[in-house]
Amino acid sequence: MPITGRSLVSTLPGPTPAALMIEERAKAMFDPSDMLNVVEGTAKKANKIMELYQSLERDPLLAPGYADYELSRAENREQTTARIARMTQYVELESYADFWRRLNLVTAYDPSLGIRISVNLGLFINCIKGNGTEAQFRYWCLEKEAKFMKQLWGCFGMTELGHGSNAAGVETTAVFDEASDEFIINTPHIGATKWWIGGAAHSATHSAVYARLIIKGKDYGVKTFVVPLRDSRHQLMPGVAIGDIGQKMGREGVDNGWIQFSSVRIPRFFMLQKFCQVGRDGSVTLPPLEQLSYISLLQGRVGMASDSYRICARFITVATRYAVGRRQFKGDHTGKSEETQLINYPLHQRRLMPYLALTYAAGVGTDRLERQHERVVRQLEQAVENNDDAAIRRSLADTKSLFIDSAALKSTLTWLAELCITEARQACGGLGYLAYSGFGKAYADWVVQCTWEGDNNVLGMSAGRSILKNVSDVLRKDARISGSLEFLTRAKLCLGSERVLSTESDLSPAQVLKALEVLIVRVSESALQKAEQKNSWDVVSYERVLLSKLSCHHYLLETFIGTIGEVQAPGLLYALAKVIRLYFLTHLLENFGREFISFLVLSPDLSKSITSKLIPESCLEVRDQAIPLTDSFQIPDTLLNLAIGVYDGNWYENYFRVVKTLNDPSETKAAYSSDLEAMLNRDSVADRQRSEKSKDAERKLSR
């Protein structure tokens, strides 16, 4: 008898997915706990994550459940609020770094909760910290306790109905009234209505408002102002109109709102004035280093890059487990009476294994990005504190480099994560479409990541433009480039038509990294010619986004090579070597195959062989360790919250139990059943038409 089916009566043998999972785990060539240390960067970080996972899976409010997939918008908001309240108990006690790690993990399964807190702590408070004086930070964030999610709740009033990506174009005005020593905040027309503002609809007491500073008729551009929205009894301030922007595609737990200001007056010292000061007489001291004011936005981008890793880990885990436990059709050469496991089909491997490999590359790459961000912010803070001009300048260069890296990784990885969720869902067939498999909600919640805090195309264009400028500086001015794009310094050696990849033996990680560098330079050079010829950056926007994607992969591949270089254990090394190979064969050489071939970096023959021979071989190798490789992410069942992705593989019974628990089959009729019955049992057409169209009527009426 089958090993499942013990808890239910089976009259014929049923499926036995749990047994298949045991078989897979027996093949493991490494300990998944050791692998977690690699993919998370350090054992210390991995341990902290396991500690937090344990705390979260037990927490009565923060632990997710299948019923979460059934919540209405109102219930969703209520639950999110309860979870926020629970999170405030941690923010007061644990270190800020630990709290952010907790928030990062929570975000992977409850992104509404994540973003509601991030807007307050990550955008509102960072805005005050980045743009405000020490005193302003101390006043609102510490004395008024906003940093501990207490007393005040801040939202981030940047986006307007008419302006999203172009923050410098917002049209809300802040006119200085010298007589009263106040700014008058006003929304001049519908297009300047603050829109999308997370937390505005019902939660926020304050907003960091982006508005045009206007003094004596002169427009000084967009500055930031702290504007109270609700009083201590949570009533809207006079002049402030706020509404809920309503139903969204996802993230229903977030009370996004619109705000219109009608001549709202705030004291002069509510303008954030680290860089720009307005005197009592309306005199303006303009910022020497205003670029620095945007560094506060980078934390969000860095976070979204690592969110991409975590969401991919979650869904590639479920799709891989399902592929092991699910049989369908009989494949070639099985010689068995049973149907074939999905994971043993070459096409199925090809659909999933490259995303598993990508998840590893994204894991190590975003860990590096997090560390880079911490370092840059810390050094900049120190430099500013010490008033060290040389150090500030160095920090500025590092900040620019971080800007490019975070823009390229945020945009490229959030897009790839979208594709990963979609492919993983389709790989679970019809069951992927059911809510308790988690894909639907996760996708709907996810995709806004491609748009907000820097639209992916806008970010990609921006990163690509910086790359182009760097290449131009090297080629035209012999400049040296520092940071992660340092390889561009050798751009001249990359031009021409020398092929980097011609035979299978060329396909080492180091050589592929070199090929990628050559491609980046050649694409750049070609784009520069076009841009210069037409004297326009717009005409090479497509190439700029392409370069941004390529540079993201350069960052990931380079990091991954470095990571593997430090691993000792043979089992880990074996698996990682397979993973990195599949990653660059698919996500680089195949996906950008047209570019690699047409810029003469890769030979057409090798490209054909990659697609028809090397990728299938590589997929099979990764498939062999696929369960240990997904187990390595160590996400507990409770936090996975995916009915078909349970650790023990016994998903048929688990799934059926979830469905029956949440949809009581003893209720055999629905609210609308009576309408349906009436419809089926309706009178004939003739009767309903009172027989007015009958022969009898015709006879009578034609008399």
Place this chain on the structure above:
Amino acid sequence: MPITGRSLVSTLPGPTPAALMIEERAKAMFDPSDMLNVVEGTAKKANKIMELYQSLERDPLLAPGYADYELSRAENREQTTARIARMTQYVELESYADFWRRLNLVTAYDPSLGIRISVNLGLFINCIKGNGTEAQFRYWCLEKEAKFMKQLWGCFGMTELGHGSNAAGVETTAVFDEASDEFIINTPHIGATKWWIGGAAHSATHSAVYARLIIKGKDYGVKTFVVPLRDSRHQLMPGVAIGDIGQKMGREGVDNGWIQFSSVRIPRFFMLQKFCQVGRDGSVTLPPLEQLSYISLLQGRVGMASDSYRICARFITVATRYAVGRRQFKGDHTGKSEETQLINYPLHQRRLMPYLALTYAAGVGTDRLERQHERVVRQLEQAVENNDDAAIRRSLADTKSLFIDSAALKSTLTWLAELCITEARQACGGLGYLAYSGFGKAYADWVVQCTWEGDNNVLGMSAGRSILKNVSDVLRKDARISGSLEFLTRAKLCLGSERVLSTESDLSPAQVLKALEVLIVRVSESALQKAEQKNSWDVVSYERVLLSKLSCHHYLLETFIGTIGEVQAPGLLYALAKVIRLYFLTHLLENFGREFISFLVLSPDLSKSITSKLIPESCLEVRDQAIPLTDSFQIPDTLLNLAIGVYDGNWYENYFRVVKTLNDPSETKAAYSSDLEAMLNRDSVADRQRSEKSKDAERKLSR
């Protein structure tokens, strides 16, 4: 003063999208009504569509509204039921062809409604018609009125929890009991639970059940049986257990259910027996032409291909209108003080215009597929009616050809439609994420099309395998191929390494069609070698899906060339020539660039030039007529139901009105506001911890 803003007070000039729309329409080189005739195939069909649009936009129950985006699952089901009842009033009066066209149009904005009716009329009834005898069809569909959505409501009991794609593998059993002359329908284990069954949870009275016919211990494979589920009072029959499968990613209006049969007895003559008969003594007459029984499934695939066209038309319309009315940043060379319209950015054109072109190709291609389907079904019915063996055999060949075409188009176009909705949504920035823009619901409702009624990868593999077999027959056996793949007859001429596209002047539609044929043959030949070498079809699954996609585009491009060949009016011709060029440059030559180059069909230099020069030029040309080209789909505002895509372009005000109407801003507090206020105004940590961790406590406790 701006022309918008008249209805609201503006203190500074606001955006004027409606004026921009007027400018665009003034540039039209053709009348959109004339274009509708082209894209729909005939003026007659176009007129019928306009008649139905008018009827639907006025119908109090069938017309959609923005509030539809707010419905809970229960409300959604209730509304869908009311709309079904309304649709029954039409099915009794209009021709079946007109009713199906109505259903097709309704499906584009209310897919739940569409599928609930399609499962009953399209799957249940077609199953009886395709597999049942004349008497069986007459009994259940006419006498019991199922065909008119009366008395009976049928569902389609094929999929099981353990079997979706492999219908021949379902495990429900139908054991013949000679003593009682009955079949005993039984679900042997959890994996055989009927799952996903649309309409089962609450609506259906009957199911067409796919089950294994077992007589005297012998398994005769899967046959179809009519099984009553609910009695005339809509109570579950004994032995029948049914439940709601619960929340889904989308299509919440559909009551998908699970069914378990526990020794349910049905009379012998409830087995559908057009092809397979069971005698009173259990003797079995096996079907001579069982393949024909699957033709009833093709209608659904054909329908999904044209659904793809309609959903693309809907969303490319809104994204294009938005791109005209929305300004952001200042592009290069505008020389104006205003920000640039999104549609004037090269990258934005490149994101949207190819999907506009695709929509046209899909429009004419799916019109051809619909006509092909009608013809094949009609001819087969006549042949069977006349017992004309030769005609039946001819019909079988046509059916096989239709199978390949519908599989390739259904899978390729439903995938492309998914990408189109996604790109169009992202092109609308943050506003694309808001529910009243329609993208979220449409996407969630849409994507199941990629999985059901033939999973896209399974269909693609199947179509690709047929193509490979055809090529093999031609190359190895000099066979002649008929139908839409007739070009494969010339396969030998396509082998080798002769380049088809080397210079810009090669890029005519006819030459690109030829290039596509060459590519299909070369990919096939390479895959055949691999398949033969490894003696496996599985190893070339990737190539099979690739071939399916290429053959879909061959079908579309060939049809499009033919359509344009019949157009006379110069304005239409001008626009269509631009559209077809963009279609093949992007969806063919760029998207399959790696394959075109590596199989030596396209030169690397021309590929580079297509990407960097020709596509941008072509996008610009299509952009010029983009609004007339989307107006041509003639979808009225009410049925578009997209707040930012209104015809007059005045979307700022329209959108804000919708948001305020559905989210009353006078309700300034939410249900959870008090929880939030309590959280913000909580006591200090020390107080909440009863000061147990204080110095004072430490002093006392350490005594």
